[in-house]
Amino acid sequence: MVVIGLGRFGGSLAQELTRHGSEVLVLDNRPHLVQQFSDAVTHAAVADTTDPEALRQLDVPGFRRAVVAIGDDLEASILTTSLLSDLGISCIWAKATNRQHGRILERVGAHYVVLPEHDMGERVAHLVTGRMLDYIQVEDDYAIVKTRAPNITVDQPLNGSRVRSKYGVTVVGIKRPGEGFTHATQDTVPHHGDILIVSGRSHEVERFADLT
Ligand code: ADP
Numbered sequence: 001m002v003v004i005g006l007g008r009f010g011g012s013l014a015q016e017l018t019r020h021g022s023e024v025l026v027l028d029n030r031p032h033l034v035q036q037f038s039d040a041v042t043h044a045a046v047a048d049t050t051d052p053e054a055l056r057q058l059d060v061p062g063f064r065r066a067v068v069a070i071g072d073d074l075e076a077s078i079l080t081t082s083l084l085s086d087l088g089i090s091c092i093w094a095k096a097t098n099r100q101h102g103r104i105l106e107r108v109g110a111h112y113v114v115l116p117e118h119d120m121g122e123r124v125a126h127l128v129t130g131r132m133l134d135y136i137q138v139e140d141d142y143a144i145v146k147t148r149a150p151n152i153t154v155d156q157p158l159n160g161s162r163v164r165s166k167y168g169v170t171v172v173g174i175k176r177p178g179e180g181f182t183h184a185t186q187d188t189v190p191h192h193g194d195i196l197i198v199s200g201r202s203h204e205v206e207r208f209a210d211l212t
Helices: 008-019 031-037 052-057 074-086 099-107 116-129 163-167 202-210
Strands: 002-004 025-028 043-046 065-068 091-095 112-114 132-139 142-148 170-175 181-183 195-201
Touching: 002 008, 008 025, 008 031, 025 031, 031 043, 052 074, 065 074, 074 091, 074 099, 099 112, 116 132, 132 202, 142 202, 163 170, 163 202, 195 202
Parallel strands: 002 025, 002 065, 025 043, 065 091, 091 112
Antiparallel strands: 132 142, 142 195, 170 181, 170 195
16 A cells, blocks of 8 residues: 555544555655655655655555545645556555545546545534534435434333434444444334434434434
8 A cells, every 4th residue: 555645634534454464655746745654654755755766766656556645736636646547556546635626636536535534524514503413425315424313212112212214224233331233123212311323315314413
């Protein structure tokens, strides 16, 4: 795996991959950043990744996966992504600062585009307005949320409160205070203070999480 750009996003990504046992080559054109990461990852090198020769010398074409974590410098992000595509890297992830940037990255060869600031902004919007403790948008109209058990579900089995038929959502997991998460079944009885993991269409899980 090659990670290009050691800003906040690329740096955290490279460290997490290394913690999970992946072999990671990190590249950045700023020597002090490369120096800083040299002990934390498998290989680190200073390179301008818009230079095809530099990529070849570092054996980048031999990697199957790459993440372009250059954000603000659009030209460098686009050029690097298109070079990786030309070099035949089979799985290219690229970070975009906005949707337009993301569309260009897809055009020049990115297989997956992530919009971390945009996605996190949307996610926090859901958290600050309601009772949700976490919110993950799985697809445009489908989400998984973590929320406190609403009163209508408390002290009766889930099939009794008819969560699915009334609210269109499925409770998939439950956590009692001081315990870990377990799978929820139709016989699970939530109590006050329990936390639920709920999946369903976005507006339905939002409505469910807003119940008191
Ligand atoms: P973040 O918002 O995650 O902090 P940045 O866009 O600030 O991300 O950081 C991107 C990183 O990419 C910087 O460390 C920068 O030095 C590096 N970078 C930018 N252009 C190139 C390039 N042409 N070659 C290699 N690294 C680059």
